[in-house]
Amino acid sequence: MKTAISNNTQHACQSSVDQWAEEIRPYYKNGQNAGYIPALGKVNSSQLGISVIGPDGSSVRYGDWDVPFTLQSISKVISFIAACLGRGVPYVLDRVDVEPTGDAFNSIYRLEMHKPGKPFNPMINAGAITVSSILPGKTSTEKLAYIFDLIENLIGKRPSVNEEVYQSEWATAHRNRALAYYLKETNYLESDVEDTLEVYLKQCSIEVTTEDIALIGLIISSDGYHPFKQVQVIPKDIARLTKALMLTCGMYNASGNFAAFVGVPAKSGVSGGIMACVPPSARREFPFQTGCGIGIYGPAIDDCGNSITGVMMLKKLAKEWDLSIF
Amino acid sequence: MKTAISNNTQHACQSSVDQWAEEIRPYYKNGQNAGYIPALGKVNSSQLGISVIGPDGSSVRYGDWDVPFTLQSISKVISFIAACLGRGVPYVLDRVDVEPTGDAFNSIYRLEMHKPGKPFNPMINAGAITVSSILPGKTSTEKLAYIFDLIENLIGKRPSVNEEVYQSEWATAHRNRALAYYLKETNYLESDVEDTLEVYLKQCSIEVTTEDIALIGLIISSDGYHPFKQVQVIPKDIARLTKALMLTCGMYNASGNFAAFVGVPAKSGVSGGIMACVPPSARREFPFQTGCGIGIYGPAIDDCGNSITGVMMLKKLAKEWDLSIF
Amino acid sequence: MKTAISNNTQHACQSSVDQWAEEIRPYYKNGQNAGYIPALGKVNSSQLGISVIGPDGSSVRYGDWDVPFTLQSISKVISFIAACLGRGVPYVLDRVDVEPTGDAFNSIYRLEMHKPGKPFNPMINAGAITVSSILPGKTSTEKLAYIFDLIENLIGKRPSVNEEVYQSEWATAHRNRALAYYLKETNYLESDVEDTLEVYLKQCSIEVTTEDIALIGLIISSDGYHPFKQVQVIPKDIARLTKALMLTCGMYNASGNFAAFVGVPAKSGVSGGIMACVPPSARREFPFQTGCGIGIYGPAIDDCGNSITGVMMLKKLAKEWDLSIF
Amino acid sequence: MKTAISNNTQHACQSSVDQWAEEIRPYYKNGQNAGYIPALGKVNSSQLGISVIGPDGSSVRYGDWDVPFTLQSISKVISFIAACLGRGVPYVLDRVDVEPTGDAFNSIYRLEMHKPGKPFNPMINAGAITVSSILPGKTSTEKLAYIFDLIENLIGKRPSVNEEVYQSEWATAHRNRALAYYLKETNYLESDVEDTLEVYLKQCSIEVTTEDIALIGLIISSDGYHPFKQVQVIPKDIARLTKALMLTCGMYNASGNFAAFVGVPAKSGVSGGIMACVPPSARREFPFQTGCGIGIYGPAIDDCGNSITGVMMLKKLAKEWDLSIF
Structure with missing residues (x-):
């Protein structure tokens, strides 16, 4: 499969993500930072960081993509x-x-x-x-x-x-x-x-950035094969099992809803991070046909514990880029 | 996508399925027919029927594929x-x-x-x-x-x-x-x-055969598009939502296990039927790259209510043909 | 046991009950009639009826004591x-x-x-x-x-x-x-x-008055012996068992509280009735030393389903007349 | 209240208790010592100790009444x-x-x-x-x-x-x-x-004997009044509340059954001890009309955590001496 994204495509992706993120960012007001840990409570709720990485190295980044947060x-x-x-x-x-x-x-x-x-x-x-x-x-x-x-x-x-x-x-x-x-x-x-x-x-309490979790998500989405090191770092059966668990149980008790309306294996944290694994798809035509990893950070969370803007952004990306595995 | 299975491939598939089914059929003894409905209890527990249908019309059938059972x-x-x-x-x-x-x-x-x-x-x-x-x-x-x-x-x-x-x-x-x-x-x-x-x-209590549910499964797997009538009979969003529900909730309280070790949207019934929807996959090389519907009938069920031999057969098919959506 | 209440005592009891009931009646506003049955919802919430009957035939009655309500x-x-x-x-x-x-x-x-x-x-x-x-x-x-x-x-x-x-x-x-x-x-x-x-x-839906349930309560409190007919109408072991059940389970999920702060076997209904059984007590000096049955009717009920004014009245009687079995 | 038990009566009580206890003791085999604490597991399961103390100082003792066990x-x-x-x-x-x-x-x-x-x-x-x-x-x-x-x-x-x-x-x-x-x-x-x-x-882990808990039970049964020190050591309202709690919740999840078939406030421990509080009763004619405290120790316990022989003994005493508060 040779589907390296051309420079044109990558620019188009980047400007789409920029636009969608700007539209979605203000909705952080519908949630609030996790309250029970002071260190999480005090960060700026309006932050929104996004990293998308494809197996060919193509990437899209937005906003607070390099702000460290805890897993x-x-x-x-x-x-x-x-x-x-x-x-x-x-x-x-x-x-x-x-x-x-x-x-x-x-x-x-x-x-x-x-x-x-x-x-x-x-x-x-x-x-x-x-x-x-x-x-x-x-x-x-x-x-x-x-x-x-x-x-x-x-x-x-x-x-x-x-x-x-x-x-x-x-x-x-x-x-x-x-x-x-x-x-x-x-x-x-x-x-x-x-x-x-x-x-x-x-x-x-391990600190990461959206780029870190996007890369981990990419490796898991690639069945454990590290596309840059070109090494199988996680056995395929473990990677598959992990993706199934992420899809059925990864988004707290909104996992079913997320599976239904986003449809990609993902795991969230109350710090506002979400790591998503997009498998390759024959059906997908636009970018990331060969899959990608996505890292998002938006510290304001909803009642279930998931990043408000993170879930909105993933819904948007899933819809626009046809990411669903179903 | 033109991936009609050649006659050779179809023959290969058929003989594989025949062999796997013969190996698996005796395991019906590990389960038993649903007991609370007399009409279900009295059918022959050792039956095993399989239908697999691809969007190009290719198909594989085994055993009691045309025995009627209730949904x-x-x-x-x-x-x-x-x-x-x-x-x-x-x-x-x-x-x-x-x-x-x-x-x-x-x-x-x-x-x-x-x-x-x-x-x-x-x-x-x-x-x-x-x-x-x-x-x-x-x-x-x-x-x-x-x-x-x-x-x-x-x-x-x-x-x-x-x-x-x-x-x-x-x-x-x-x-x-x-x-x-x-x-x-x-x-x-x-x-x-x-x-x-x-x-x-x-x-x-609606009566069907494995062929009927394989066809319904195929249509759902094709996002609601009927490949033979060439009509969108179910809107895409409803088909996708249905597949997500089948994956997360379709196999009673063994749904998580089935997602982990088979990895396709499926729904079982206590009559011993299972309907599975295999979406197309870029990754899959062997048959049914463009997806398929699978209908299985094996009346002996396990503690969760799923056909014993049906689940075994789907695990085998998923492994051999790389059917998992993850 | 000869403990007939003298006329003087009975008059004193009656005037005490009259006074306490007048003080308590206005608290019906803290509750409301059971809503799910229209016929219960439309009765006058401010009603309060009380009957107390002793084994010697002495009795005290107040207010709506003869208003029929359903059990x-x-x-x-x-x-x-x-x-x-x-x-x-x-x-x-x-x-x-x-x-x-x-x-x-x-x-x-x-x-x-x-x-x-x-x-x-x-x-x-x-x-x-x-x-x-x-x-x-x-x-x-x-x-x-x-x-x-x-x-x-x-x-x-x-x-x-x-x-x-x-x-x-x-x-x-x-x-x-x-x-x-x-x-x-x-x-x-x-x-x-x-x-x-x-x-x-x-x-x-059986209709009774407070006098009816006071009499039934009296018979149960007397271990099944009907003091006026002078017949054992319920075997002693059944009466005792019934009292134990009333004490531990009779006031819905406020039974423990009622046992702790009133301390007599009682059963309530969402119509606002309460039937209480006061066993004889060596310790009790004032009226009803030989026990009594109490019937109360106050249709406004609390969150647990018990008559607001009924429970208040029983707390008052228990305190003033030392009715607790503990 | 002057109801000192005569010497004759006390002898009669003692010989009754001796006889009942001998009959009941072998049933320890229907239970077993609490297993999760080694120190409880290793004591002799067949032990049975009983102390009954009345407010006039009369008492009955049986068997292992002075063996120390933990509360x-x-x-x-x-x-x-x-x-x-x-x-x-x-x-x-x-x-x-x-x-x-x-x-x-x-x-x-x-x-x-x-x-x-x-x-x-x-x-x-x-x-x-x-x-x-x-x-x-x-x-x-x-x-x-x-x-x-x-x-x-x-x-x-x-x-x-x-x-x-x-x-x-x-x-x-x-x-x-x-x-x-x-x-x-x-x-x-x-x-x-x-x-x-x-x-x-x-x-x-506080160590006591049946005599210790019989005395505590007696004081609680006497509404907190210590009959030997002739001092109110626990306020009456606290003693009453405690008795209500013991009756409704004292015997683990067999409390309702115990209330129904014994009918006295009691509290058990997995060490095999039971402390019971028998209030005075006008109805009771035989011994302990003015109430008593009972301490029992039998280390083999039932599925609910109550001493097998202890509960049997209390049922027997309640029946023979009419101890029930109902």
């Missing part, structure tokens, strides 16, 4: 892949299911109701905490290093943890502690609770 | 499309959500828990009963006629209701009556409860 | 006693438990959650509908006759059904139909659903 | 009284409700379902942990001292904590930690989580 729940995708790489898919799926659930991301009641309490999927907190506990490594430092190594392998640089955010999360993580102790009780947690929470909350 | 929950897809056609998508989505839920298909508790009780999606009983109540038409006969008209428009013949199955369902529909009266109480039901149940249970 | 949930006590009389306690307790639940009276979700769906107690709708289905008699008429016979045996006259209320209940009983069909599905219902609902809704 | 959930009664004494009833009831719930003692889901998550009552773990957090005192040591002071005031000696049991509980308290962190998140916990758990788990 938050987007890290659930990365730790899931890391756990699958390090422990094998069957080991991971013995400890966490892959079923969507219409509940809020931090819900605990289903652990009690659906015996024996296996977390529904790795994209909700209960499942992601379980995943953090089974990462390779004996200590929290070793487990985290496994995640950092993976990210470095994907984006070519070692990310850092935003210490202010991490401290803030650590101090207010009562609900996550409740989940973790519950999982410990039901034997789904393999490590010490506090160690696990250190891993989980630090992975949430 | 059961597969009818939820058709009534949802009918309601969207007759009432418009926004009207329908005001009354039923599009979020997956990890609950059993006939679950009632979430209607009470998630105020104000809007059904989670049209692929579970609560949502499908709601959809049946809003079909165009004042009487149950008119509403049913709307469904029959749609099916006739899709497959070129008017289906009939299996009266024995229908009577059996009517007599044992206590749980569905409970759901329907609950929905009536919370104002989600637009028609009389008994009328709605007549529509719902009759649509479940 | 509604108070009938649950009577049908439970009737079922125990007709079928025996073990038979009844095989079909309905005696555990309180913090849920609303018409809740359905716990039937699904707590396998295998046995209703928690006969004072909530699910349990009471089950009880109605197991009353002696093949038809709804026979089952109802059994209830009417019991009431006639208790109060010396045959009550009648308020047809307007019954018709109104029948037409709007969607939620109760949902419960009944659910119970049918799980095999807790012994009769046909519609027959059972006829019994249940007619028993709810 | 476990019986401590919930004492910490609730302590909190009411130290903070006032309204303050306590702002933070914990008084409604029974049919759920298991360590259930968490209702905290999530019934917004805003106020614990249902102080006799389940969630409520008791909340109560421990609001005891007077800044540190866990001060809070515990408040409980020890109360117990010393009641039984005339300062109890001690069984360190082995406490260490065992501390190490396995994952579920209680989950509850505590959840309550912290929803702002029902006033102290630090770990401090609160230290208080809660140490109060559970």
Whole structure:
């Protein structure tokens, strides 16, 4: 497939994105920054950053594309892949299911109701905490290093943890502690609770830009093949499984709606980031026929925890560029 | 796109399917026929029928491909499309959500828990009963006629209701009556409860063959375009929405697992039928690059309500022919 | 026990009750009539009727004590006693438990959650509908006759059904139909659903005055002994069991609060009636040392379904006359 | 009240209790010791100890009446009284409700379902942990001292904590930690989580004998009046409220059954202890007309967490001596 975007096309894409983003940016007022972490609350709500990267290197960037923000729940995708790489898919799926659930991301009641309490999927907190506990490594430092190594392998640089955010999360993580102790009780947690929470909350506090997550999204969309390094960095079956999970469970309890009206695997975080994976499509004619990765950052979030302007932008791109996988 | 399968390829496909089906058929012993409807219980559990139809007319058939069976929950897809056609998508989505839920298909508790009780999606009983109540038409006969008209428009013949199955369902529909009266109480039901149940249970009792549902699946996979009549019989947006719903919610509470390990929009019924929609794929090299519809019939079902051999067959096809949309 | 209240004491009681009732009556404004049944909605909300009857025939009456109203949930006590009389306690307790639940009276979700769906107690709708289905008699008429016979045996006259209320209940009983069909599905219902609902809704529509329920309350408080007929009309073990159920489950999901701050077995109905059973007490010095039955009617109800002024009046009486059983 | 039991009567009681206890003791085989705490698991399951104490000092003792065991959930009664004494009833009831719930003692889901998550009552773990957090005192040591002071005031000696049991509980308290962190998140916990758990788990580990809890039960049954010290040690309103809570919620999710078939306020612990409060009764003719306190110890517990032989013994006593408050 040779579908490198010509300079003309790339300019056209860029100016379309500029225009759409300008139209959409003011809608940040319909949401607000995540309130429970002071460090997230104080950033400028009107920011909007976009990166789109194709496998041929073509790219579109907009606005605050290079502003650093923390991964938050987007890290659930990365730790899931890391756990699958390090422990094998069957080991991971013995400890966490892959079923969507219409509940809020931090819900605990289903652990009690659906015996024996296996977390529904790795994209909700209960499942992601379980995943953090089974990462390779004996200590929290070793487990985290496994995640950092993976990210470095994907984006070519070692990310850092935003210490202010991490401290803030650590101090207010009562609900996550409740989940973790519950999982410990039901034997789904393999490590010490506090160690696990250190891993989980630090992975949430990893700093990235839209470009970083666009690149990770691109690699996942390419079934784990890194188009620039020209190496299979994630096995195809893990990449596919990850995309299925992102589509069915990636946008909190608006995942069904997002699948219906955007139709691409994506994962959001309460920091306002969204990472989307657009597979290649025979049907798509305009740009990015061979797929792309998209990173968006808009810190004002809706009731479900998704970036207000990020979701609007993805709806627009999906419609205009026919991105849906359906 | 001109990708008509050559005679050679079609022969190769047929003999592959024959071989895989023979290997898989004996696993019907791991499941059993749906027990609550006598008419379903008494059919031969070892049956296995398969139809695959491509947009160029190429097809593969196996075994009991022409044995009639009742749609059961597969009818939820058709009534949802009918309601969207007759009432418009926004009207329908005001009354039923599009979020997956990890609950059993006939679950009632979430209607009470998630105020104000809007059904989670049209692929579970609560949502499908709601959809049946809003079909165009004042009487149950008119509403049913709307469904029959749609099916006739899709497959070129008017289906009939299996009266024995229908009577059996009517007599044992206590749980569905409970759901329907609950929905009536919370104002989600637009028609009389008994009328709605007549529509719902009759649509479940419509008789088809694997060929019929393979053709419907093909049309949906083609975004609503009927490749043989060369007419857009379902608007593209409705077809896309339907595919998203099938992927996230179509296989009862194994939908996430099916998305992860098969990866195509599909809908099952407790009669043992599965209708799958395979969109075209740039990536796919072997047969059915331009997509296909698949109909399967294997009456022995698993704990979730899905055909044991049907799911195995679809996993095999997805793997061998790279059908996944991810 | 000879503790007939002297004329002086009775006059003192009467004037106390008159004074307290006048003070409490205006608080009906904090509640409102049950809305879902038109016939209940249109009565004068400010009504307040009280009857207190002691085993020696002493009595106190206030205000609208002789205004007829429908039993509604108070009938649950009577049908439970009737079922125990007709079928025996073990038979009844095989079909309905005696555990309180913090849920609303018409809740359905716990039937699904707590396998295998046995209703928690006969004072909530699910349990009471089950009880109605197991009353002696093949038809709804026979089952109802059994209830009417019991009431006639208790109060010396045959009550009648308020047809307007019954018709109104029948037409709007969607939620109760949902419960009944659910119970049918799980095999807790012994009769046909519609027959059972006829019994249940007619028993709810039986018309009484505060004097009638005060007398029934007195008999139950006297362990089933009718002090005026001087006959044991209900076996002691059934009366005791009934009082325990009233105390733990009788005031909807304010039962715990009522037990804590009033402390007498009581059952309320959404029509605004409350029937209370005050056992004898060695500790009590003032009136009604040998116990009494209390009937109250105040149609404005609170969020839990209990008469606003009725509960206030019982709190006052309990405090002033030391009625608590604790 | 002068109703001292004659020597003859006391001998009769003693020999009855001896006989009943011998008959009931072998049924310990129908239960088993609480397994999750090693120190509880290893005691002799066949032990049975009984103490009954009347306000006149009469008493009956049987078997292992002086074997020390840990309070476990019986401590919930004492910490609730302590909190009411130290903070006032309204303050306590702002933070914990008084409604029974049919759920298991360590259930968490209702905290999530019934917004805003106020614990249902102080006799389940969630409520008791909340109560421990609001005891007077800044540190866990001060809070515990408040409980020890109360117990010393009641039984005339300062109890001690069984360190082995406490260490065992501390190490396995994952579920209680989950509850505590959840309550912290929803702002029902006033102290630090770990401090609160230290208080809660140490109060559970306080060692007593049946005589100790019989005396505490007697004082509560006497409305807080200490019949031997002749002092009101607990205000009457707090004692009454406590008895109501014990009756509706004291026997885990068998509370309704216990109220129905025993009918006295009681609280059990998984160590096998039960503390019961028998109020005076005009109706009761045989012993303990003026009430009594009962302490029982039988370490083999049933599925609900109540001592198998303890419940049987209380049923027997209630029947033979007409103890029911109903």
